[in-house]
Amino acid sequence: MTVWDRPEPPTRPAPLDRERIVAAAIALADEGGLEAVSLRKVAARLDVGPMRLYQYISTKEELFDLMVDEVHAEILPEEQPGDWREVLRTHADRTRQATLRHEWLADLLGGRPTLGPNALAVTEATLAALDGLADLDTVMRAVETVSAYFTGAIRREIANLRAERATGLSKRDWQRAYGPYVSRVLATGRFPALAKVVHDGTEVDAETSFATGLDWVLDAVAAKLARPSA
Incomplete structure (x- = not known):
């Protein structure tokens, strides 16, 4: 039981x-x-x-299940957006915000499905938003793809925050500390593609990176939903 x-x-x-x-x-x-x-x-x-x-x-595992489900109450919006894309975006954004409030959640994301009432309500709302837009397998792969993206992105963001606290170095401090080494390595000419990114790439914050990546994933899902048999 x-x-x-x-x-x-x-x-x-x-x-x-x-x-x-x-x-x-x-x-x-x-x-x-x-x-x-x-x-x-x-x-x-x-x-x-x-x-x-x-x-x-x-068991402690049961306690973790209950904790995760309690946080899912924060993820479930009071009013569900009408558009499937906004439903998935809202799910991703609210999961990120909940994890920033409860960093331990990052360690429990992406495992076996959570079966508590709040988590099931989140899943139901997500699936319902895509109902009828494509065959069931396509809908499932779409939800899995978006979930895989935001789970990975959130875990990376939390890992960076933990690294900053553990080392006492902000991202900028870390870049300054390792800058001379990176410059020497890139000066060898062995990593031209990486050198181009370091010298010419635009640096963005975690929120902008998350939103941009999510937009790209949702664009891909939209293209697949437009031709579900492809």
């Missing part, structure tokens, strides 16, 4: 429920990442004995 199927036990001797447990776990993860989350630490946060939590949640 999944955590979604099991009823909650009576709230005694002190009031406790999965909502409070998940809120405490998310607070711990926001402060210290997933490594800061354990049933024992959540119990301490709630000032209850660890065994009390096992009445509600069997």
Whole structure:
């Protein structure tokens, strides 16, 4: 029986429920990442004995599932856009914003489907927006393609943010620190394509890069939906 199927036990001797447990776990993860989350630490946060939590949640993996589903409530918009393209864009943008608020989510994106009610509502809204535009397999590949793009882009952005904190170097500081080495390497002439990018390419921030890449992926999906049998 999944955590979604099991009823909650009576709230005694002190009031406790999965909502409070998940809120405490998310607070711990926001402060210290997933490594800061354990049933024992959540119990301490709630000032209850660890065994009390096992009445509600069997494993840490179940707790993670509940945490991810709770954040999906932030991803699901109150009003769904009418256009399929805006639905997918909104899903991607809201997932990125939720992950920037809860960086630990990046570690749990892209795995097995999340089956909680909020995550299922997000999936339903996404699929419904594409319903009837193409055959089912094309619709599924379109959703998977967009999801693969924004999952990878979000993970890369979070990895960069973590690297900045770990090293104490901003992106600009890192570029200055490694600039002399890169200049020497490029001066050898062995990497002409890379040299052109370094010297002539336009640098953009993470938000602009994310939005541009998402537009390109959505353009490709639109082209495929226009000729689903191709």
